[in-house]
Amino acid sequence: MPTLITPRDLPTWVPGQIVSASDGLGWKDVGHRAYLYTGLDVPIPAMDHYMVVRYRSGQTPMDRRVEGRWTRKRCTPGDFSLLTRSEQSHWHWTECINVTHTYLSEALMARVARDITDRPVSEVRLHDVLQAQDPVVTGIVDAIAAEAEFRGMGGSLYAESLAIQLAVHLFRKYARIDFRDDVPAGPLSPSRLRRLDEYLDTHLHEGVSIEQMADTVGLGVWTFSRHFRASTGMSPYDYVTRRRLERAVRLLSSGAQAIKEVAAMCGFADQAHLTRMMRGRMGTTPARLRKEGQS
16 A cells, blocks of 8 residues: 555645644644645645545636546535545646645544444545535534634644544545454453443343443443353343343342332333243243242
């Protein structure tokens, strides 16, 4: 694979006047530059960032080649273009334009993709968009540009939060995510299983969700489900149900609480729900267990 250029290398290939930049501001995973360009015809090597070009002033016919295919549009103020990471391109325009570039790192895009899908990500690619209008995209990149220009309190944190919002929106409308489904699902560690069991012991009487279980052991839902099944041989739902029935059997055997109270203490909706689950999974009923415990 050819060496990828960085946003700082871009003026070597696309000469223009830098109007503003986030260089030196300590931003992480997001960058900004604004340029004044005359008409140019420029091949650009593949970049190591994803780029959003926002057209501020001036308008021009724009020709661009990506993946061997030329596209022609007329770009005017309010439009934006997208260029995915690691993709060579060739741009040609004839008029003077004022644009901003917003750069998103591979690390940020991969992290956001994992967070919103709960799956291991192989690659993220932006769609081939040369000219489009979207007030969400332009609003966020304008806010990033304003932060680079006016530098308010907490600038690095603010810029990164805007970049995350932009990434989520791009994933919703303008991106493709390829997943790594070949990752083997090994068992959860004993410490994670203990932590999960302790959580269930404390919250079994409540509505326990798979999201809460995954969060308890520090994993995404999709990853947790695969590792959990490898550890226990059952789904999280079946595991929780078994734990609830085990508690119900212990409480019913002691004979201290009414059956409807046992149902509530074990997280069942009501006595009828407990009875249905016990009959279906254990072949008995709460009343029969109570009677056997008292005999």
